[in-house]
Amino acid sequence: MQKATFAGGCFWCMVKPFDQFDGVISVTSGYTGGTVPNPAYKTVCGGKTGHVEAVQIIFDPKKISYEQLLTLFWRQIDPTDDGGQFNDRGLSYRTAIFYHNEEQKRFAEASRDALEKEKRFSKPVVTKILPVAEFYKAETEHQNFYKTNPEHYERYVKNSGRLHFQTKNWDKNHLDRKELQKRLTKIQFDVTQNSATEPAFRNEYWNNHAEGIYVDIVDGTPLFTSKDKFDSNCGWASFSKPITDTKIVEKSDFSHGMKRIEVRSFSANSHLGHVFNDGLKTLGGLRYCINSAAVRFVPKEKMQEEGYGDLLPLLK
Secondary structure, three states: OEEEEEEEOOHHHHOHHHHOOOOEEEEEEEEEOOOOOOOOHHHHHOOOOOOEEEEEEEEOOOOOOHHHHHHHHHOOOOOOOOOEEOOEEOHHHOEEEEEOOHHHHHHHHHHHHHHHHHOOOOOOOOOEEEEOOOEEEOOHHHOOHHHHOHHHHHHHHHHOOHHHHHHHHHOOOOOOHHHHHHHOOHHHHHHHHHOOOOOOOOOOOOOOOOOEEEEEOOOOOEEEEHHHEEOOOOOOEEEOOOOOHHHEEEEEEOHHHOOEEEEEEOOOOOEEEEEEOOOOHHHOOOEEEEOHHHEEEEEHHHOOOOOOHHHHHHHO
């Protein structure tokens, strides 16, 4: 097992994004980077301890890489803000990556440099990359806040400005949109790039029962298998789980006056659909409701030919 330590503003908002991934063993909220031993929440928020709110992640690098954690970290924050994060102001809310070894340092610096080259933001990236310091676990009431206080958590993510920033700045994949418009059909482009929803019962895969896998229409990343597909009678393709948690990202969605969990692909950042907890209990109880326009079906007999042969055992 390995450790990763990130400061991304309020630690309430930094647990769920990592906790949902297979390979992440634990995510602990705490304080680090300062000089005062065993600090308390109020003293840290007062800005006189030198500490920042942070999360420490224990992960299995065989299932999720440090580079993937870095990508996920950047997508949670405003890396150009050196005075806090969103509505949370002050030194204790500044962002930082605390590396545990030289390899992590190299990966962190490379990911920061790549982000700057994207020119995603009009201001420079100011997130610090620092050697790991003593990490002090926060009080019990601050651990797994998204689980213990789900309604408060959802309101906070929305009202703090974090969700708006993420939607505005991170829900685009920075691929050439003109090129995508040429390559994708109108409905594929609208769904994956503009978070549209295709009509129920009038889409390609809602009633598809053939064996195979479903890959991201944008970059071909394998996302779901036919073995995990079930008939939910909702009019869209429904799955009990993705191939692996590291292929997707789940985020809060308050659009259209509803509170839902959006599902996006991790690599291409395509909008895929939503996940609900009204699935078959025998399959785990989840229903990943996926737009057919966001995926491409690869039949079992063509998987080897198209480079997905290593996934054939998943269909047994």
